[in-house]
Amino acid sequence: MQESEFDFDSETVGGWCIEINNGFPAVNSVFTYENLEVRILAVTERRVRRVLVRHHSEEEKD
Numbered sequence: 001m002q003e004s005e006f007d008f009d010s011e012t013v014g015g016w017c018i019e020i021n022n023g024f025p026a027v028n029s030v031f032t033y034e035n036l037e038v039r040i041l042a043v044t045e046r047r048v049r050r051v052l053v054r055h056h057s058e059e060e061k062d
Contacts, residue, residue: 014051015048017038017040018048025040025043025048028040035055036054037054037056038053
């Protein structure tokens, strides 16, 4: 993925997670974006503190 491929307003990973979820994500929630699986590991009242990102190759999708 190239940086120019992203069409998001956020500037941080936490902001991106909030934007993708259309709101603040819960701990242990999972979402996918293209070939990425993102699990929310830790949040505070105002921040996404920790995420786990797994990259799935095209072979894994099939």
